[in-house]
Amino acid sequence: MHFSVALKLLWRDWRAGELTLLLVSLIIAVSTVTTITLFVDRLQQALLRESSTFLAADRVISSSHPIADDILIKAGELGLQQAQTLSFLSMVFSDDRAQFTAVKAVDDYYPLRGKLIVSDAPFVRGTPVESGPLPGEIWLESRLLPSLGVDKGDILDIGVASFSIGNVLVKEPDRGSGFNSVGPRVLMNLADVPLTEVVQPGSRLTYRYLFAGEVAALDVFQAWAKPRLGVEARMFGVKEGAAGIGNALDRAERFLLLGGLLGVILAGIAIALAAQRYSLRHYDHVAILKTLGATPAGIDTIFVVIFLILGTLATILGSCIGFVVQMAAVKILEPLIPIELPNPGLRPVVLGLVTGFVCLLSFALPPLLKLRAIVPVRVMRRDLGETGIADRMTYSFAIIGIIGLMWWYSQDLRLTMLIFSGGVAATLVMSVLAYGLLRSGRIFGMQAGSAWRLALAGMQRRGQENVLQILVFGLAIMLLLILYLVRTALVEEWRAQIPENAPNHFAINITPEDVGPIRQLFHENGVASQPFYPMTRGRITSVNGQLSRERDRQREAAADSDGPRESSGRNLTWAADLPADNRIVAGKWWPENYQGPVQVSLEKDLAQSNRLKVGDELVFTIQGRKLAAIVASIRTVAWDNMQPNFYIIFSPGALGDFPSTYMTSFFLEKHEKLFLNTLLNRYPTMTVIEVDALIEQIQRIITQVTLAIELVLVLILVSGGLVLLASIQASMDERLKQHAIIRTLGASQKLVLGSLAIEFGALGFFAGVLATFGSEITVYWLETEIFQLDYKINPELWVLGPLGGMLLIGVVGTLAALKVVRTPPVTVLREL
């Protein structure tokens, strides 16, 4: 029976316009959440796919031996695309010259992601092609053509086979950085490798198996295959595979997540406020229903039915609107987003629906359930409202909802609890501050004109409600400021990661006697270069008398094999000064002109994952000889800055007895690339690694990521606006009633509007102060703990926050009141 009453009440409320604000808030909140969830999901997928071109695949297994067939069969069963490459070092011969090269043999399916770019002549822009060289054909990197004295179409020998030069290779997607890819590139067909007879037992080979496909299938495959790989094989995706981009992607993902989370909270607040207003306006209704015999359980039924109908309607409509808005946004932004967004899957739609419904459940249901506690005697004594018992229950609903959603979004309980407890603490401090600010307004305002007095007296009278309203305004403004500040810090950090004119070429294998002349050549040609670092290969063999291989085995047995291995062969260098982007985290860098016993400085990850500490004695094996060194310092390295970086740096002179080569890096504009020919012709033993294309690619992705987070920022701004509007609306009834009474007593519209403007402006100002304060603290924490950025205080915020808050709330509040202030006061009094 209550069901039909509920339907009738719902229908009659709808007819009377009581539901409009609640329903609109619900729909906008759900659609904002759906839009953001969908958009973030598509962007995340798109960015990941775009970044996959760094690997030419979504997942790669890299191994020094062929891997077991069952792994490839499994990949086939899961519907993954596959390709294979084989890399080795080999001499390439023309008629009269020879060059040591890095050969990569690829099958017909390579690359799975990204494109190969080729041209007819060296050092010019190329065009993309779908697949690699045909059998019998090889493609050469630009600089090999001058150094071998050949052109496209000429014949070259690799091992015992001859090949014609089919194309000049301008770019391969998975060229990668680092020093694994020493030597200029030769690309050939995998089917031709046996003909060359260069691959013999004992050859140093790298097999790469590339996989691409749906995220779910890839995850299943990775989980299945990883434990079945031998020690010599490694499986990775784009984040582990491309250091320069992995970090940026990680942070962008976290930002999008944070954005989505804040969007949900804002939507929740909007819903809560609208539902609260709806519930307040039904206090009298419920009291009357109760006098007429409606039981508390009956009231619950009535409002739960109303809620379910509204909720379902809002969730369905909101999701549809969100879907359409997101599609429209993508359409409008298509020219701006240089990447293709994958089609939205079912998952984000479900995510949006669930988020919407959880929001409703935890934010809209509680104020409605509160109605059951309205005492019927309220029909005679209006001052008797609800009892306080239900409040605790309703708050716990909202708290569980918020925590649940945050946990679901972040997948990190600790982070969730930290943010939540921080939020609670901030709310408490903010309430006390808001109360204090309101009191100070009273003292200050007593001498002011009559609109001022009216406004400030009003604020004082509704003290509790106003503290709550300042909190809501403050919270909304704070969330927006946080997002804006974090975005600004991230973008700045990314721009600084690879500055303009950062070195985009590495030169390695420089003999000590060539260092002087090469430096001279750079100088003459106006090429800016970094310091020359001496470099030699070596490995750690023991730590404090314990064998490193043994220690590595123990680590693997303890399933603690993340991070760099202790006994791997590494490039070693020595330096007097700490490299510019490095930072000491333990111990001390050696003093200038240091000449004592051999010391060594280790990179932080290497030290941490192998439990190496300052003071440990390490023994190195370098070119067959042993060298002992004491760990003097541990330092962080900016791996993504595309500069020469080292895990291990020795004190000056320590490696003086070992033959070594030098390396450096330098910057060349596109049109200056012919300088490479001069350099390579004059010093044929050195190797130049071109990372300009890679840097360009990283910068392109960073631009896209920046654009993406800016879009999300705009969406969240819309949510924030909604909260402000809902909050202003929620408080309007009471204010308007007061002002209608004042107007019947003869006050002019101007005075009433003026006082409302002052009241909202003041609330906005206080909210702005709190928001600024709160966001500085939160941003400090977010940037240092979550985004690993350096925190800077934002002085402009302390002006913008309060003033912006004052203007925003003042203008929106006054505009919202305008229509009703213009209606005759008697109508207002009658309707409220």
Added chain:
Amino acid sequence: METIIKTVGLGKTVSTSEGRLTILKGIDLEIKKSESVAIVGASGSGKTTLLSLLAGLDTPTCGEIFLGEYELTDMDEEQRAKVRGQMVGFVFQAFQLLSSLTAIENVMLPAELKGDSRAQEKASEVLRRVGLAHRFSHYPSQLSGGEQQRVAIARAFASTAEVLFADEPTGNLDTATGAHIIDLIFELNEEFGTTLVLVTHDAPLADRCTRSITIDSGELR
């Protein structure tokens, strides 16, 4: 005659910022079926509180209340609501109509809450009886004060209540309209055989009742 309302040692105290305040104390009274009783007294004497206790809208601090066969003091809100729905009707000074419902919908409401399928029929009948045949689909804000009170009376009688509680039913109306409303209440009271308990300041109104109970500072006099 059969007793329909009875109280024994009824008392009500509330906590205020200045300590505990006694509103009612030691009220013993009995009201017979079909009686009409006026509760009179000065402002703040406790009349309205007594009415809300008798009707089961509020709970006493001490004492017992019997309404029909029920003892209200042992009941929780859920049970009291059922009793109200079954046997009590109300007319208030401030009318207390639901603003989002039309006149007929307001009158139908109690019957709807009971799940009565003939709600509309009954409501139309009573609404015609109070002279509002032409006002079925008007909202409260479109009706005059007298008309709103007539809708409220129609609502009270439509639920075929055994006891009608009225709290200053003419308090918001001019003398002439108030007199019409009083006539209507007494007519219907007789017609339906209802017990009437009303709170009033109005001496002529109190005189029309079978008897008056005077409250002074929370006690019966």
